Amino acid sequence: MFLGIILLLGGIVLTAFPQFVWLISESWKSENADEPSTLYIWSTRFGGIMCILIGTANIIALLYYK
Helix, strand or coil: CHHHHHHHHHHHHHHHCHHHHHHHHCHHHCCCCCCCCHHHHHHHHHHHHHHHHHHHHHHHHHHHCC
């Protein structure tokens, strides 16, 4: 269940704050980039939604299939 909660919280952060994730993880790699690309924002949100779905499925599976 711990993994499901971590995935759920991480997915929420990825979905709600993709610019913040870019600032922490990718901005230091480029001298000229001052904001993330549209593709980066969409792919980060997609990954966040996948994490939310997998985390929710994990929690539901552990709660109902003991």
